Amino acid sequence: MDDLQSNYTPSGFEWLAREPEFNPSKHLALEAPALVETLYDFGYGQDDVAQCPSDFAVSAVFRVLSDEGAACLLDVCRQLSAHTSSNARIERNCRGGVYRSRFLRDMCLSPDIKDFMSQIAGVALMPHTISHQLGHLNYNPHQLGKNVDKWHVDTLRYDYVMFVTDPKAVVGGEFQYFKGTKHEMADFKRLGQEVPSDRIISPEMPGPGYAIMQQGNMVVHQAKGLRASGERITMVNGYVAADALIEDFTRYDQLKLVDPADVATTEYARHHAQLAMRLIDQAGFVADDKVHIANLREAARRLAAVADEIEQTGDVEIDHY
Numbered sequence: 522m523d524d525l526q527s528n529y530t531p532s533g534f535e536w537l538a539r540e541p542e543f544n545p546s547k548h549l550a551l552e553a554p555a556l557v558e559t560l561y562d563f564g565y566g567q568d569d570v571a572q573c574p575s576d577f578a579v580s581a582v583f584r585v586l587s588d589e590g591a592a593c594l595l596d597v598c599r600q601l602s603a604h605t606s607s608n609a610r611i612e613r614n615c616r617g618g619v620y621r622s623r624f625l626r627d628m629c630l631s632p633d634i635k636d637f638m639s640q641i642a643g644v645a646l647m648p649h650t651i652s653h654q655l656g657h658l659n660y661n662p663h664q665l666g667k668n669v670d671k672w673h674v675d676t677l678r679y680d681y682v683m684f685v686t687d688p689k690a691v692v693g694g695e696f697q698y699f700k701g702t703k704h705e706m707a708d709f710k711r712l713g714q715e716v717p718s719d720r721i722i723s724p725e726m727p728g729p730g731y732a733i734m735q736q737g738n739m740v741v742h743q744a745k746g747l748r749a750s751g752e753r754i755t756m757v758n759g760y761v762a763a764d765a766l767i768e769d770f771t772r773y774d775q776l777k778l779v780d781p782a783d784v785a786t787t788e789y790a791r792h793h794a795q796l797a798m799r800l801i802d803q804a805g806f807v808a809d810d811k812v813h814i815a816n817l818r819e820a821a822r823r824l825a826a827v828a829d830e831i832e833q834t835g836d837v838e839i840d841h842y
């Protein structure tokens with residue numbers, strides 16, 4: 522995280538020449554969601570929930586940005602549209618925008634938003650330490666009707682999906698989630714069955730700067746295409762559990778498919794090095810050497826596993842349903 526405030530930037534990324542400065546007192550209008558749903562509400566059992574940092578599944582729609590904040594973000598995202606790329610799931614997205622926009626970076630790292638999202642998710646969070654998992658931007662495909670993104674789960678645990686453009690100003694472009702488990706969704710795909718329409722939820726988004734929070738690895742979701750010409754931009758910001766004892770969840774094999782070769786592995790290695798440091802740090806100053814011995818051994822085990830993973834990850838396909 523701190524690196525984003527210094528000069529640590531991959532090659533080919535340049536800061537925007539002109540952009541607003543993020544000011545939380547002017548740009549944020551955080552309003553807690555009316556309700557949150559749990560993984561049990563989605564049909565998950567205790568075995569699945571035990572693998573997750575919390576039983577949180579998805580929130581109702583809530584407000585993040587003031588009108589002024591939403592206008593600033595739209596300005597930044599329109600500038601960043603010059604840097605979109607494609608992958609097998611998404612036709613037009615911009616990743617790594619936090620290396621180009623200080624406004625986007627500061628908003629994605631905002632402690633106010635982090636505390637707010639932690640309350641919603643029921644677990645202490647921190648902004649993702651893989652910079653390309655911050656401020657991911659989706660732009661509508663040029664072809665009408667084509668989905669912005671296909672049914673999928675995320676390569677990270679927690680994220681919020683926020684409308685940058687006004688969802689009321691376009692026809693279509695809904696963000697949707699499946700009220701069920703990813704196991705059910707895999708069965709639908711395997712059996713060639715349609716997703717039951719009465720279990721597809723399209724939350725009503727009142728305007729730009731509104732969002733939903735999700736445990737994105739557990740909630741299957743997609744973004745519908747526009748049915749009439751217009752502009753649709755959404756932003757997804759990722760978080761990790763603040764407690765370094767909670768095992769990391771990152772799909773490195775998937776990140777390698779969507780991020781530049783010099784970015785995916787570098788960020789993944791640094792992410793784990795930081796996680797190991799946090800593991801030592803969070804024990805504090807303790808007189809009992811056994812605490813540090815245990816933490817160092819755990820850090821060494823994890824780092825060795827990450828090195829093996831990087832060495833052994835081959836070519837795979839992008840997961841979606």
Ligand SMILES: [Fe+2]
Pocket residue numbers: 673674675737742
């Ligand atoms: Fe997603």
